[in-house]
Amino acid sequence: FYFPSALPHLRTSARDVACRGWVSVDGEYVWEDAGVVLDQQKEAAVVTDAAEEKKKLVPPKLQSGAFKPKQSLGQNFLTDQNTINRIVHAFGKDATSSSRSADTIDGLVELGPGPGALTQVLIQEYGTEEFRCIEIDQRSVELLNTQHPGLDVRHMDVLQVDYPSMKKELNGESGQGLAVIGNLPYYITSQILFALADASHQDAIRSATVTMQWEVGERLVAERSTKAYGILSVVFQIYAETRMHFKIPPTVFYPKPKVDSGLVGLTFVREEALRKRLSGVRPRDLRMVLTKTFQQRRKCVRNSLKKLLQEELGGDLDRVQEVLNAKPKLPEAVEKLAEGGDSFAKGQMLPENWAAMRPEEISPAQFIELTRLIYGDEGGEKGVEEYDLGGKVWRKLKHGT
Numbered sequence: 075f076y077f078p079s080a081l082p083h084l085r086t087s088a089r090d091v092a093c094r095g096w097v098s099v100d101g102e103y104v105w106e107d108a109g110v111v112l113d114q115q116k117e118a119a120v121v122t123d124a125a126e127e128k129k130k131l132v133p134p135k136l137q138s139g140a141f142k143p144k145q146s147l148g149q150n151f152l153t154d155q156n157t158i159n160r161i162v163h164a165f166g167k168d169a170t171s172s173s174r175s176a177d178t179i180d181g182l183v184e185l186g187p188g189p190g191a192l193t194q195v196l197i198q199e200y201g202t203e204e205f206r207c208i209e210i211d212q213r214s215v216e217l218l219n220t221q222h223p224g225l226d227v228r229h230m231d232v233l234q235v236d237y238p239s240m241k242k243e244l245n246g247e248s249g250q251g252l253a254v255i256g257n258l259p260y261y262i263t264s265q266i267l268f269a270l271a272d273a274s275h276q277d278a279i280r281s282a283t284v285t286m287q288w289e290v291g292e293r294l295v296a297e298r299s300t301k302a303y304g305i306l307s308v309v310f311q312i313y314a315e316t317r318m319h320f321k322i323p324p325t326v327f328y329p330k331p332k333v334d335s336g337l338v339g340l341t342f343v344r345e346e347a348l349r350k351r352l353s354g355v356r357p358r359d360l361r362m363v364l365t366k367t368f369q370q371r372r373k374c375v376r377n378s379l380k381k382l383l384q385e386e387l388g389g390d391l392d393r394v395q396e397v398l399n400a401k402p403k404l405p406e407a408v409e410k411l412a413e414g415g416d417s418f419a420k421g422q423m424l425p426e427n428w429a430a431m432r433p434e435e436i437s438p439a440q441f442i443e444l445t446r447l448i449y450g451d452e453g454g455e456k457g458v459e460e461y462d463l464g465g466k467v468w469r470k471l472k473h474g475t
């Protein structure tokens with residue numbers, strides 16, 4: 075940032091453009107803004123090129139002293155317009171990529187808009203009609219209501235959002251699903267992501283473009299046999315296509331976090347495709363297998379699953395041995411998919427020595443087969459097209475009723 079005192083030689087207007095930023099006053103940070111910005115933005119309205127218009131935006135001004143960031147709410151506000159624009163651009167790509175047919179976004183949800191750095195660009199690009207914001211801090215709700223009167227800002231905890239209802243509200247039963255964006259509060263990143271996975275059981279989520287601590291992002295996109303590979307990798311690589319867009323340094327936030335961040339994009343597979351991937355395996359059984367195996371990631375799955383199997387099979391040791399020596403076999407439907415070239419189904423078969431493998435060596439698709447060996451599947455009455463995938467499987471129960 076540049077500050078007026080450092081730029082005495084500039085013409086007033088040029089200096090005013092440059093002198094916006096956080097300045098320390100009496101040991102407290104306040105947002106300094108020269109006041110000519112709004113006029114300049116009005117002038118910019120004559121520029122017809124949308125990208126050019128975005129460049130003219132500046133992160134929102136906060137009333138000095140009125141909105142001190144709260145660490146307890148994970149408040150690290152974006153202060154760099156270029157980063158903000160890049161995040162919104164990546165969001166557009168995630169929300170319209172491959173697995174969904176329409177390329178228009180008809181339900182947009184921002185999680186934790188704070189003072190509205192992303193919000194104002196999103197409004198410029200997509201309008202307010204099909205846009206919802208979820209924010210727990212009343213100060214931000216008031217600020218956004220004043221600045222964007224047409225916008226629907228809900229004062230609530232992001233972990234209590236009912237995404238399927240919101241999808242119905244915004245785009246009816248048959249819509250494309252919600253496109254989610256957020257510079258997330260890092261203290262609840264994985265709970266937010268798991269809530270999205272749960273909502274995707276009802277086809278409510280189309281995509282999520284979210285910032286997070288760099289290391290958490292690495293786990294989401296990690297390949298097997300790497301240090302970062304774990305439960306997050308398995309779950310989200312089954313439920314979505316995941317990508318790391320770019321690294322975000324601490325310097326573009328106020329206050330600066332102690333860690334690097336990353337922007338991660340998830341394009342959720344549609345419910346129908348998710349059912350094909352799970353092929354009758356219940357998500358809650360998968361969760362149990364993942365928890366038990368990754369709890370002891372150095373051990374082979376034979377050892378970590380023995381106890382689970384004993385519990386499940388009422389202590390019958392012969393049955394336990396039988397399952398641990400079982401030869402994997404794909405269900406017919408999955409075999410057909412694999413023959414037809416479905417790349418997920420192709421990689422689903424477990425090798426014969428599966429019990430001697432460590433969890434980090436087992437791919438997301440193979441974890442589905444491992445779960446089938448332990449728990450069986452819903453091959454029964456309802457068939458794989460209809461069985462209940464569950465409402466709150468992945469997210470911690472303590473966060474909801």
Ligand SMILES: C[S@@+](CC[C@H](N)C(=O)[O-])C[C@H]1O[C@@H](n2cnc3c(N)ncnc32)[C@H](O)[C@@H]1O
Pocket residue numbers: 147148149150151152153185186187188189190191192208209210211214230231232233256257258259260262
């Ligand atoms: C990292 S800040 C991002 C703010 C703004 N989007 C930006 O980029 O400058 C996270 C935001 O999430 C909000 N938040 C924190 N916990 C929340 C919760 N449980 N439910 C809803 N919003 C929450 C904070 O108040 C804050 O505004």
